[in-house]
Amino acid sequence: MKALRLLLITLLALLPATLGLTGCHSVESWDNDYYGNFDALWTVVDEHYCFFREKDLDWEAVGEKYRAQISPDMDMHAFFDLCSDMLAELRDGHVNLSSWFAVSYYREWWSAYPQNFDWRLIQERYLNFDYTTAGGMSYALLDDGKVGYCYYSTFSAPVSDAFINDMFLSMRDAAGLILDLRDNGGGELTNVERIVAHFIDEPILAGYITHKTGPGHGDFSKPYPYSYDPVSAGVLWLRPVIILTNRSTFSAANNLVQVMRRLPNVVVIGDRTGGGSGAPLSSQIPCGWSVRFSASPIYDADMKLTENGIDPDLHIDMTPESIYEGHDNILDKAIELIVSLDSGTSDNYTLKSAIHQ
Amino acid sequence: MTGFFVAVLTVLCTTFAAVAEDRIRVGSTYDADTNSVRLDTLLRPVLSVYSIEAGTAHIAQTYLSPLHNSGAAIALGYDRSQAMAFDPSRWVMSLGFRLDGARTFNEPARNKVLWDMSLRASWSMMRRWNVGAWSFFAGGHTALDAGAQYVPANGNNPVAAKASWTIGASAAAAYHTALARKPLTLRYLAEMPLTGVFFAPEYGELYYEIYLGNHRGLVRGAWPGNFFRYSGLLSADVRLGSTILRLGYRLNISSVKASDIVCNNVGHMAVLAIASEWISLSPTRRPSPQARIISSLY
Numbered sequence: 254m255k256a257l258r259l260l261l262i263t264l265l266a267l268l269p270a271t272l273g274l275t276g277c278h279s280v281e282s283w284d285n286d287y288y289g290n291f292d293a294l295w296t297v298v299d300e301h302y303c304f305f306r307e308k309d310l311d312w313e314a315v316g317e318k319y320r321a322q323i324s325p326d327m328d329m330h331a332f333f334d335l336c337s338d339m340l341a342e343l344r345d346g347h348v349n350l351s352s353w354f355a356v357s358y359y360r361e362w363w364s365a366y367p368q369n370f371d372w373r374l375i376q377e378r379y380l381n382f383d384y385t386t387a388g389g390m391s392y393a394l395l396d397d398g399k400v401g402y403c404y405y406s407t408f409s410a411p412v413s414d415a416f417i418n419d420m421f422l423s424m425r426d427a428a429g430l431i432l433d434l435r436d437n438g439g440g441e442l443t444n445v446e447r448i449v450a451h452f453i454d455e456p457i458l459a460g461y462i463t464h465k466t467g468p469g470h471g472d473f474s475k476p477y478p479y480s481y482d483p484v485s486a487g488v489l490w491l492r493p494v495i496i497l498t499n500r501s502t503f504s505a506a507n508n509l510v511q512v513m514r515r516l517p518n519v520v521v522i523g524d525r526t527g528g529g530s531g532a533p534l535s536s537q538i539p540c541g542w543s544v545r546f547s548a549s550p551i552y553d554a555d556m557k558l559t560e561n562g563i564d565p566d567l568h569i570d571m572t573p574e575s576i577y578e579g580h581d582n583i584l585d586k587a588i589e590l591i592v593s594l595d596s597g598t599s600d601n602y603t604l605k606s607a608i609h610q
Numbered sequence: 611m612t613g614f615f616v617a618v619l620t621v622l623c624t625t626f627a628a629v630a631e632d633r634i635r636v637g638s639t640y641d642a643d644t645n646s647v648r649l650d651t652l653l654r655p656v657l658s659v660y661s662i663e664a665g666t667a668h669i670a671q672t673y674l675s676p677l678h679n680s681g682a683a684i685a686l687g688y689d690r691s692q693a694m695a696f697d698p699s700r701w702v703m704s705l706g707f708r709l710d711g712a713r714t715f716n717e718p719a720r721n722k723v724l725w726d727m728s729l730r731a732s733w734s735m736m737r738r739w740n741v742g743a744w745s746f747f748a749g750g751h752t753a754l755d756a757g758a759q760y761v762p763a764n765g766n767n768p769v770a771a772k773a774s775w776t777i778g779a780s781a782a783a784a785y786h787t788a789l790a791r792k793p794l795t796l797r798y799l800a801e802m803p804l805t806g807v808f809f810a811p812e813y814g815e816l817y818y819e820i821y822l823g824n825h826r827g828l829v830r831g832a833w834p835g836n837f838f839r840y841s842g843l844l845s846a847d848v849r850l851g852s853t854i855l856r857l858g859y860r861l862n863i864s865s866v867k868a869s870d871i872v873c874n875n876v877g878h879m880a881v882l883a884i885a886s887e888w889i890s891l892s893p894t895r896r897p898s899p900q901a902r903i904i905s906s907l908y
Contacts, residue, residue, distance in 0.1 A: 277838075277865040278872045280670045280678065285718050297676060301814055353721070442818055462822060465814030467870050474812060479822040532816055535764040537675040541719025543763055549816045 285539040287323050287332050293538040294336055294350070295320075298343070300468035302546045303531050304560060308344060312470075315342045330354070333542075343546070345560075346503055347533040351543040362500065362527045362562075369499040369524050369571045369583060370435035375404070378579045385420070388412040389440075392420045394427060400591045401427040402584075405448075408440030408505035414487050417451050421488040429493035429591035431584065432513075439504025439529060449512050450484040452519070454491060457481055459512045461552040462532075476552060481512070493594060494519045495587040498565055503527035510563050511553045521565040522590075523583050528562040653889050653903045654693045661687040661883035663860060667712035669726055670874040673770045673811070674761045679724045681714030683877050691906040694735070702747065702906040704734045710757070712877070726875070728757025728772065734780045734801070745907070747782040751801055759873075767816065772866075772873070776806030776832055776839075784907060795847040795908055802840050806832040810868035830868050838865045845881060847908070856883035 281296070283289035295316045305312055319339040323332070333350065337357035340348045350357040376382050379402070384393035389410030392403040401424035405412075424430060449459070461476035483489060496510055498521055507526045513519050531547025538544065552558055567586070575582035667683035670676075691704035712726040736749030756773045784797040810830050811820065820828065830836070845858030858881035866873045887905060891897065 277863065277874045277876070278867040280672060280872050280874060281676060282678065293676065303814070443821070462816075462819050462824070464812060464816060464819060466812050468813070472813070474815070477819060477822070477824040477826075479824075532766070532818060534767045534814065534816070537677050537716055537722060537763075539677060539718060541716065541721040543722070545766065548814050549819065 283539055287325065287327070288320070290332075290538050290540045290542070291320055291323055291336065294542075294544060295339070297536045297538065297544055298340070298546055299470075301465060301534060301536065301548050302343065303465060303473075303548050303550050304343070304345065305470045307558060307560060310342065315339060333357070336542075340544070340546075345531070345547055346527060346529050347531055347545065347547045349543075349545045351545070353541070362503070362529075366500040366524065367570050368436075368501070370501070371571075371576065371581065372404070372406075372436070374576070374579065374581055375433075375584065379581070379584065385423075387416050390416065390420070392423070394424060395431075396588055396592055398426055399428050400588050401430040402433065403430065404433040405437055405506075407437060408442070408444045408509075410440070412444050412447060414447065414451075414484060417448065418488040421451065421490050424490075427492070427591075428594050429495065430490060431495050431497060431587045431591065433497045433584070434502045434506045434510065435497050435499040435523060435583075436501045437503070437506035438501060439506050439508075442505050442508060442532065445505055445509045445512065446481050448509060449481045451487060452490055452494065452513065452516060453481065453483045454489055455483065457512075457515070458554045460508075460554050461556055462549060463552070464549045473550075476556065491518060493591060495590060496521045497583055497587060498523040498526045498563070500524050500527045500562070504529035507559060507563060508551060511551075511559050514563065514566075515554060520567070520590075521563070522567045522569060522587055523565050524568065524570060525562040525564050526559070528560050530559045651898045651901050652698060653897060653901050654695065654698050655887040655889045655903060655905055657689075657691045657885060657887050657906050657908075659687070659689040659691075659854075659856065659883050659885040661685075661689070661856065661881055663687065663879040663881045665860075665877060665879035667714055667726060668874075668876045669712065669714050669724060669759070670872060671724070671759050671770050672873070673871045674724065674759060674764055674767065675716065675722075677716045679714035679716050681712060681724075683710065683712035683726075683879065685710045685879060687883075693904045693906050698904040700738055701749075702736055702738055704732075704736075704906070706730070706732045706734075708732075710877075722761060722763040725760040725762075726757070727760075728755060730755045732801075736780055736782065743786045745782075745784040745786070747780070747784070747799075749780050750777060751780045752777045753803065769817065770873070771809060771817075774803075774806055774808035774832065774837070776803035776808075776837070778803035778805070778839075786908065789848060793849040793908065797843075797845050797847065797907070799843045799845075800841070802834070803832065803837065804834065806837070808832050808837055808866065808868075810866070810871065813869045813871060815869075836867050839863065843881065845883075847885065849908075852886060854885035854887075856881065856885055858883070 283293040299312055319335055322335055333352055337350050340350055341359045346359055346362045348359055380393050384391045389407045390403055390405050390412055395402045459479050459481045461478050463473050463476045466472045466474050507529050510526055514521050530551050532549040533545050534548035535543055535545045569583045569586055572582055663685040665683050669679045687708040689706040691702055694701040694703050708730040710728045714724045716722045732751055732753035734751035736747040739746045754775050759770045761768055780801045782797055782799040784795055787794050807829050809828055840863045842861045843858055845856050847854050847856045860879040860881050862877040864875040
C-alpha cells in the first residue's frame with residue numbers, strides 16, 4: 254500500500270507539472286483593427302514569400318512606408334487599396350489579396366505588353382468554329398490536315414490521358430503540332446506532368462523544386478530534382494511541336510514551356526512568357542481576407558529561375574496589319590514552319606534550323 | 611531528446627518485464643494431467659462501449675493560416691475492454707476506435723470554414739489496484755492517428771494532413787458507489803503520449819513537392835515537447851439492468867510543433883455512451899458453477 258500511495262502521489266504531481274511545462278505552443282495573434290490586419294498581412298508575406306532576394310526587395314522598408322499611411326479614419330476600401338499597393342511592390346502575378354468586395358491583382362507582368370492573341374479571330378478565321386473541345390483543350394486540323402492545332406486555355410480544368418490520346422490519333426497524318434498556350438494563366442501543376450508524359454519516350458529531368466524551411470528570407474531547402482516519365486499506356490507525340498506563347502502564358506503554363514522547350518523536337522514562338530515560377534500558398538488575416546503569394550520556387554532543369562518569364566526561340570508580335578486582315582501572324586508563322594517541313598524528314602534539326610533562318 | 615526516448619523505452623520494458631515475473635493466476639486451476647492451467651473457472655466479460663460526443667473545438671493550424679478557429683465538434687467511439695487472461699484481477703486491456711470531426715470558423719471574422727477529421731485506433735494495458743471502493747489503474751497505450759484539416763478557401767494549400775503513431779502513459783481512478791440503489795462508477799481516465807513518430811512537412815513545403823517524390827524529413831520523432839497531447843475523460847457509469855449508461859466530459863488537448871508549424875487543437879466534449887458487458891460462451895462447454903467473473907472496470 255505504501256508503494257501504491259507513492260505511485261499515485263508521483264503521478265498526480267507529475268501530471269500538472271507536465272501540463273504546465275509543455276502546454277500549447279504559442280501562435281502569434283493580432284488585433285482585428287487596421288494596424289493589426291496590416292501587421293498580420295505584412296508578417297504572413299514576410300515569413301512565407303519566396304522571392305525577396307531575387308527581386309531585391311527591402312520588405313521592412315516597404316512595410317514601414319505603407320504602415321505610415323494607415324489612418325484610423327480611412328474606410329475599408331481605402332485600407333484594402335493600401336494593402337494591395339503594398340503587395341504590388343512584390344511585382345508578382347501570383348500575389349492577390351481577396352476580400353468579399355474585391356480581389357487585388359498585379360497586372361504589369363502582362364498589361365505592359367501586346368496581347369498577341371485573339372481567340373475569337375482563331376475560331377473564326379482558322380477553325381471556322383469547328384473544333385473539338387474538353388477540359389480546357391480545343392483542337393482541330395489546319396491546312397488540309399497537315400498541321401495539328403491545340404489551344405490549351407487553362408490548367409485549372411482537368412485534362413485526361415484519354416482525351417490527349419484521342420487528339421493525337423486524330424492528328425496522326427499531321428506533320429507537326431501547334432500547342433497554343435497564349436492567354437493560359439496556369440492552374441494545376443499536375444496537368445503539366447500529364448501533358449509532358451505524352452511528348453517523351455524516356456524519363457526526363459523536369460526541374461528542381463525547393464521550399465522554405467523557416468520564416469527567414471534565406472531559409473530554403475536543398476533543391477529537389479524531379480522527373481517526368483512517359484505515359485505508360487497511350488499515344489506519344491514525337492513529331493515537331495511548336496509552342497505559342499505570350500505575356501499571359503503564366504504559372505503552370507510557364508512551367509510547361511520550361512519543361513517542353515528542352516525537348517529536341519520543340520520550339521517556342523511568340524512573346525516572352527509571363528513567368529510565375531513560384532508555386533503559391535494561401536493564408537488569412539484577422540478581418541477574414543485571404544492572401545495568396547509565391548511560396549515555393551520551381552527551377553528549370555538547368556537550375557535557372559523562370560519567375561520573370563521565358564524567351565521564345567523566335568520572337569514575333571501580332572502586327573496591327575495582320576489583325577486588320579484577320580490573321581494571327583504568330584500562328585501563320587507556326588503553320589508555315591510545319592507545312593514547310595517534309596513530314597518524312599522532319600526532325601528537330603530541320604525545325605530549329607528553319608526558325609533560325 | 612534521444613535520452614528521453616531511451617528513458618521511456620527503458621521504463622516500458624522494465625514495466626512489462628515486471629509484469630511477466632509478478633503475474634498471479636487468480637481463479638485458475640492447475641491440471642496435472644495436461645500440465646496446464648485451466649481458466650474455465652474464470653469469466654472475463656468484455657465491456658463494450660458505444661459513445662457519441664458533442665462539443666466545441668478550438669483549432670490553430672499555422673500551415674493553413676495564422677488564425678485561431680473555433681466551432682462545433684462531434685465524435686463517435688467504440689471501446690472494448692477486458693481483464694487480461696494472464697492475470698485478470700490485476701491487468702486490463704482496452705481496444706478503442708474513434709472518429710472525430712469538427713467544423714470551425716476563423717476568428718474573429720468567421721467567414722472561412724476549417725474542417726477537421728481524424729480517425730484513431732488505440733490499445734492500452736493497465737495495472738489495476740483495488741482499494742476499498744476505489745480502483746486505480748496505471749499503464750501504457752499505443753495509438754495510431756490519421757486525419758486532415760481542410761480549408762476550402764485556401765486554393766493552393768487547402769489541406770494539412772496529420773498522422774502519428776505514439777506510445778504513452780495511461781492512468782485512471784474509479785470510485786464505485788450507488789445512486790438510487792443502482793450501481794454507479796465514477797471514473798477519470800487520462801492518456802498522454804510520451805514518444806512515437808508523426809508526419810510533418812517542412813515550414814513551407816507543398817504537398818505537391820511530396821507528390822513529386824520528396825519524402826525527406828516527413829517523419830519526426832515525437833516527445834511531449836513537440837508533440838503534446840492530453841486526453842482526460844471524466845465519466846459516470848450507471849447500471850440500468852444489463853445496460854450501462856455513461857455520461858461524461860472529455861477534454862482533449864493537442865499541440866504539435868515542427869518546423870515552426872504549430873497545430874493546436876483543444877476540444878471540450880459532452881459524452882453519452884451505452885455500454886454492456888458480455889461473455890462469449892461455447893454451447894459445448896458450459897462455464898463452471900464456481901466460475902468467478904472479473905470485470906475490466908466494475
